Each structure stands twice: as C-alpha cells, then as structure tokens.
Amino acid sequence: DTAVSQTPKYLVTQMGNDKSIKCEQNLGHDTMYWYKQDSKKFLKIMFSYNNKELIINETVPNRFSPKSPDKAHLNLHINSLELGDSAVYFCASSPPDSEAFFGQGTRLTVV
Amino acid sequence: GEDVEQSLFLSVREGDSSVINCTYTDSSSTYLYWYKQEPGAGLQLLTYIFSNMDMKQDQRLTVLLNKKDKHLSLRIADTQTGDSAIYFCAESDYSSASKIIFGSGTRLSIRP
Numbered sequence: 664d665t666a667v668s669q670t671p672k673y674l675v676t677q678m679g680n681d682k683s684i685k686c687e688q689n690l691g692h693d694t695m696y697w698y699k700q701d702s703k704k705f706l707k708i709m710f711s712y713n714n715k716e717l718i719i720n721e722t723v724p725n726r727f728s729p730k731s732p733d734k735a736h737l738n739l740h741i742n743s744l745e746l747g748d749s750a751v752y753f754c755a756s757s758p759p760d761s762e763a764f765f766g767q768g769t770r771l772t773v774v
Numbered sequence: 775g776e777d778v779e780q781s782l783f784l785s786v787r788e789g790d791s792s793v794i795n796c797t798y799t800d801s802s803s804t805y806l807y808w809y810k811q812e813p814g815a816g817l818q819l820l821t822y823i824f825s826n827m828d829m830k831q832d833q834r835l836t837v838l839l840n841k842k843d844k845h846l847s848l849r850i851a852d853t854q855t856g857d858s859a860i861y862f863c864a865e866s867d868y869s870s871a872s873k874i875i876f877g878s879g880t881r882l883s884i885r886p
Contacts, residue, residue, distance in 0.1 A: 667816075696874075705876070705878050705879075706862065706864075706876035706879075707876075708874065708875075753816065755817075762819050764819070765809075765817035765818075765819075766816050767816040768816050
C-alpha cells in the first residue's frame with residue numbers, strides 16, 4: 664500500500680565502495696526526485712526525472728548516477744563513496760504541478 | 775537564487791498555539807508547502823497553499839500567506855506532544871514545478 668518506497672532504509676558501507684538505493688512509486692506520477700538531507704537537516708534536490716528523462720541535475724558529483732528504468736522507478740547509484748556522502752536520501756514523486764510525496768528516506772553512513 | 779528561511783527551533787507549552795514562520799525570496803512562487811518530519815520518518819505533506827490565497831485552514835492547522843512580504847506561517851492550535859517534529863517550509867514556482875526548494879526546518883518541541 665506504500666506510495667513511495669525506498670530500499671534499503673539503512674545503509675552502512677565503507678569508503679570507496681559502490682552502492683545503490685532503489686525507489687519505486689505506485690502513484691502513477693510522471694515526475695520523480697532524489698533529495699539529500701544533510702546533518703543540519705537541509706534538504707536539497709539532487710535530480711529530477713520526468714517520464715524517465717532527466718530534468719534537473721543540481722551540481723551533484725559525477726559519482727552519483729540516477730537511473731530510471733521506467734516511470735515508476737528511480738534508482739540512485741553512488742560510486743566511490745566518501746565520508747561526506749553520509750546523509751539521509753529521500754526519493755519523492757509528484758504529478759504535474761502538484762505537491763510531492765516522499766519516501767521514508769535512506770540513511771547512508773559511510774565509514 | 776531561490777531561498778527559503780526558517781528559524782531552527784521553537785518550544786511551546788502543551789495546549790498552546792505554535793506559530794512557525796518562513797520567508798522566501800522567489801516572487802514567482804506558486805505553491806507553498808508545509809511538510810512534517812517525525813524522527814526516523816519520511817516527509818509528510820501537512821498542507822499547501824496556492825499563491826493567490828491568503829489563508830487556508832484545515833482542522834488545527836492554519837496557513838497564512840503574506841505575498842507582499844513573502845512570508846508564510848503555520849499555526850498549530852492546541853499543540854500536542856504528537857506535534858513534536860521538524861516542520862519544513864517549501865516553495866515551487868509554476869515554471870519549474872519539478873523543483874521544490876526547502877527551508878532548513880524548524881524543530882518544534884513541546885513542554886508539559
């Protein structure tokens with residue numbers, strides 16, 4: 664019944680590893696997003712996809728690569744993880760010109 | 775660029791009203807939102823207001839918008855312990871509705 668679901672909820676990994684976070688929405692929305700929430704709780708948009716096409720890419724390192732296999736999925740792959748990547752990552756989706764629905768977040772800890 | 779600002783902390787007594795304030799810079803903002811984040815949880819949309827409205831009320835929540843001053847507030851009447859959370863103000867404009875700008879969040883704590 665979950666509208667926007669992310670997996671995993673928690674991810675602890677070592678520096679230098681490559682990891683992926685998956686996101687799926689069953690709301691039929693055209694637009695999906697990835698947001699990063701840092702330790703100070705600031706929420707910043709990273710990427711936005713509309714119908715599998717990249718719309719927004721906000722000064723995010725090339726190590727971050729979103730992948731949208733279909734309209735209902737937007738996965739986030741991160742290469743060569745760094746300590747500064749530790750944060751909570753939120754996936755969201757929205758219909759056109761309307762509010763966004765967020766997933767529960769994935770807490771990534773890089774050690 | 776666009777910016778949304780909020781105070782970081784607010785403490786109120788249980789049963790009192792809480793007023794969380796927010797200012798934004800983008801004059802083309804079309805939608806203004808209030809999201810709630812409880813510990814370990816995702817962001818929950820509480821309410822939103824279109825920029826052509828001044829006020830919106832939904833049960834204990836009242837949103838006031840002063841478009842001239844670019845000021846948005848969220849009033850929670852009869853604040854309860856379950857209202858303890860971080861409240862995020864956010865805005866988006868019609869031309870770029872895929873991009874929502876968030877404030878830093880206001881941590882609301884309730885004292886007995």
